[in-house]
Amino acid sequence: MDASTEQLIRTAIAEDVGSGDVTATYFVPADSTARAQIAAREPGVLAGMEVALRVFREIDPKIEVNARMSDGSAFVPGDVLMDISGPTRGILTAERTALNFLQRLSGVATQARRYVEAVKPHPVQIWDTRKTTPGWRLLEKAAVKAGGGTNHRLGLYDHVMVKDNHLAAHGGLPELQAAINRVRKERPGTRIQLEADHLEQVAGFLTLQGVDMLLLDNMGAARLREAVELNAGKLWLEASGGITLETIRDIAATGVNAISVGALTHSARALDLGLDFI
Structure with missing residues (x-):
């Protein structure tokens, strides 16, 4: 991953988290752990998986993430794209930033695939x-x-x-x-x-x-x-x-x-x- 992308990830996290996730700190026990999945709610083409994985790891190295699909893969509603497990606070704090990257970049990949298929x-x-x-x-x-x-x-x-x-x-x-x-x-x-x-x-x-x-x-x-x-x-x-x-x-x-x-x-x-x- 190039330095500019790493800096972009850090900037995005800082923009969202700032001085700390107030909600997770006060409403989620510090020792709580959880399992979660990122899944598709509409069809598309995946992009940005490595960036999304990096967001979770940056928030908390104890979070374990596993990609079910790689960039370029087509998916349909209900397909699981990523498995996540670890500290609940960290998962909740990373959720939006990771999704922002994954949703936006998958949208670009999906748009590109439409044009490629059209010709x-x-x-x-x-x-x-x-x-x-x-x-x-x-x-x-x-x-x-x-x-x-x-x-x-x-x-x-x-x-x-x-x-x-x-x-x-x-x-x-x-x-x-x-x-x-x-x-x-x-x-x-x-x-x-x-x-x-x-x-x-x-x-x-x-x-x-x-x-x-x-x-x-x-x-x-x-x-x-x-x-x-x-x-x-x-x-x-x-x-x-x-x-x-x-x-x-x-x-x-x-x-x-x-x-x-x-x-x-x-x-x-x-x-x-x-x-x-x-």
């Missing part, structure tokens, strides 16, 4: 975006992978994405080529992607050297098919912009290589999971 049998990847909850990016992108999706760039540092506002501030094709050449010289191995809003841009970008992929933004299925024909297999093509479960199959049928969907993370609903004492 079958077309050989197209479903990509996530940077539209993530601040501080949760690594966790949410891991949840996308658990759901069968593919991670796009992690941040501004690992992948060049020249979007419309960059183009407006930069200049024409000669200036673009010069900048691409500098990236290739100073940051070898960095992927370079350009955003195209219309077919004329696609044609112009295809004359450049050193480009890895194009982002075809807010193009309908008809124009995407034209862009695919124009590209003729030269560059990797990503479609993006307002794509929903209702429209994604038509987009997948155009022949693009990938479809990025911000809704995988920014619109995923937390699933209904619950902790109950046995």
Whole structure:
């Protein structure tokens, strides 16, 4: 588990527990022990199990936790996801924080799985975006992978994405080529992607050297098919912009290589999971 996730867990616990769990301290005997389970109350795809386990262990190392399923597993209502036993106070104190992580991340994995299933049998990847909850990016992108999706760039540092506002501030094709050449010289191995809003841009970008992929933004299925024909297999093509479960199959049928969907993370609903004492 990376350091940023460990810090996020500690921050979440501190946010909820503060100076101490007043209710558990005064209404649960100090020597009380219990057994509990986290179970699904609706169908979905699991993600965030290791984080949830870590929350219980951080609250009280005496709590024993056992995962019944691993990330990426599909579940139905009534399925038990985790067994918990140990000090009752600790279980109650950890309950909400553990569930917050598990419900949110399973919601992202479930959303990703819906989109992945929707494009079958077309050989197209479903990509996530940077539209993530601040501080949760690594966790949410891991949840996308658990759901069968593919991670796009992690941040501004690992992948060049020249979007419309960059183009407006930069200049024409000669200036673009010069900048691409500098990236290739100073940051070898960095992927370079350009955003195209219309077919004329696609044609112009295809004359450049050193480009890895194009982002075809807010193009309908008809124009995407034209862009695919124009590209003729030269560059990797990503479609993006307002794509929903209702429209994604038509987009997948155009022949693009990938479809990025911000809704995988920014619109995923937390699933209904619950902790109950046995």
